[in-house]
Amino acid sequence: MPFKVNKDRRHRIPRQRHRVTNWPAYEAGLRARGSLTVWFTEEAMEGWRAAPRTNRGGQRSYSDLAIATALTLRAVFHLALRQTAGLIASVLRLLGLDLPVPDHTTLSRRAETLEVPRARGGQAPVHLLVDSTGLRLCGPGEWLTEKHGTRRRWSWRKLHFATDADTGRIVASVLTGHDADDGGQVGLLLESVEGSVASFTADGAYDRDDVYAEVTACHPEAEVIVPPRSSAVPSASAETDPTARDQHLQTIAERGRMGWQRASGYNWRALVEADVSRWKRVIGDGLRSQMDGRQATEMVLAAEVLNRMLDLGRPEYVRTT
Structure with a gap:
């Protein structure tokens, strides 16, 4: 994406600044x-x-x-x-x-067989923001890794989750092995979402035909906002019957990738990256359970904890610069 391509020149771009408008209520929620x-x-x-x-x-x-x-x-x-x-x-x-x-x-x-109610989003239709992150399962620790220079004993699980862009709540989550691909979990995420979906936004790892097919099959009216790869080419029917991906490629050709981001609303995906950071800071970057069923229960309860904390107070801010 452009922010990676132009990273050598980004120091000249001033950083955005925001001001929280409901600070007293938000501070009370944090306490x-x-x-x-x-x-x-x-x-x-x-x-x-x-x-x-x-x-x-x-x-x-x-x-x-x-x-x-x-x-x-x-x-x-x-x-x-x-x-x-x-x-x-x-x-x-x-x-x-x-x-x-x-x-x-x-x-x-x-914990192996505990049935935990799944999280719910806000008002339908839901604007989904999808991302994944790794959760450490076990290993020697950072000190031994730095001392001996090896990571052979590390073990990871991969957390895939979807958040509601309007409320920030985690509405679907799936825990897989570390080698699972992101696009293959879209169907499981969509099955966990209650109600209709207005849009599905994810990064370039989801630029796959089966992802578009899964979203269309579950929610025909949903808009898929995924950046095409740099080597992407239009489909054979782009001239007569363009697909959603073909329309993205056409917009990129006319306005550039930065223009496509603004036009499509892809920039809202930064919110799910903030949710990943919030998970790591509040819950942690690892799993305490050792068995798959107990790890799944731990993941669902952690998502519910974050949703409850978000219900206590959420910042409302405006951009100042």
């Missing part, structure tokens, strides 16, 4: 993200213990609500499972509640 105020509603106390099973098998002591609450606190405070159980026990003791506390083995086992 609320670290608040330790805890309360249990009557419904939560009644639903803490699992309902009796009607089929064969042992009876569960804890409901999905209890397990999800404990794992959510684990994600927020970056705790191990034993420390999570200790935190839950201390909170219940301070509140004077006579509720059982799941131990670390129960939390680990139940």
